[in-house]
């Protein structure tokens with residue numbers, strides 16, 4: 001399957017809610033997250049630090065550690081044979097049979113994620129033999145070498161310890177390890193944060209090449225919206241623990257229906273467009289223990305109206321395949337409210353630039369031809 005062949009539903013996340021239990025009470029880190037992922041699809045998850053991105057992805061695999069607890073919702077995994085499993089109520093033993101075999105994760109720091117006192121080959125063998133007890137040492141060694149070679153790592157590195165490899169090589173080894181059992185989904189939590197931009201591009205080329213060849217779906221978490229725009233079929237934007245907008249990546253870039261999405265987009269310079277002043281996002285992300293009333297983004301939002309400080313927006317369909325949580329998309333609620341910052345493209349308006357040259361030169365965010373990364 002190629003990454004173009006986005007298939008049937010693989011994962012349904014319904015009202016997933018995660019709390020951190022503290023002495024001062026429960027802090028809601030992920031609040032009723034809802035989305036669906038299809039086979040072979042790449043979903044990018046973006047948002048500032050503390051928005052709940054990593055908590056969401058670890059909760060999908062039930063890998064969160066105390067004091068984080070899943071407070072509600074479902075994570076329904078659709079197996080290849082058509083069966084479906086809700087991962088939330090499953091026991092650790094049941095989850096172990098699914099994790100890595102069908103749903104894998106690549107953590108942020110390769111140095112911490114790899115076992116420093118085991119050679120790479122042994123670490124592959126641990127994973128492979130756990131899910132294929134009859135696999136021999138020679139077979140697992142060959143499989144490990146094949147997977148490393150697919151990621152552009154020399155086969156003899158199977159005998160290396162993690163400290164004998166560069167940061168980029170360790171990160172690619174982790175990605176190979178995640179693919180050991182041919183999973184349906186690989187969650188990648190900021191896999192390129194610790195490497196330089198050249199290595200970042202090399203790693204992403206390898207990821208897309210592997211994804212095209214093996215057909216797994218990806219949930220990719222990063223702060224780097226520009227990277228996600230090139231990589232993802234769809235984007236989910238998180239703020240204060242909530243998904244505030246989700247839809248096709250090119251659509252969210254061209255016509256964001258949430259001012260936070262627009263602000264994120266306008267916080268990085270387009271590579272191929274005329275220079276412009278970066279607007280940034282004023283203020284800081286809210287304290288999850290003390291969220292403002294109404295819309296959590298209201299204190300920072302350039303389009304906030306009086307009612308935004310009172311009423312929480314509903315997460316509703318605002319265009320085909322696009323959902324957003326902003327009152328500007330609820331005309332019946334905002335009728336009569338003073339409007340501010342009307343130049344932001346929300347609720348189906350055209351992109352903000354009225355300069356046709358600038359508009360035509362804007363960063364090309366159409367789902368990328370994987371060949372461009374090869």
Ligand code: SF4
Nearest residue numbers: 295298301308326327
């Ligand atoms: Fe801004 Fe109001 Fe929309 Fe919140 S609901 S994002 S404050 S316009």
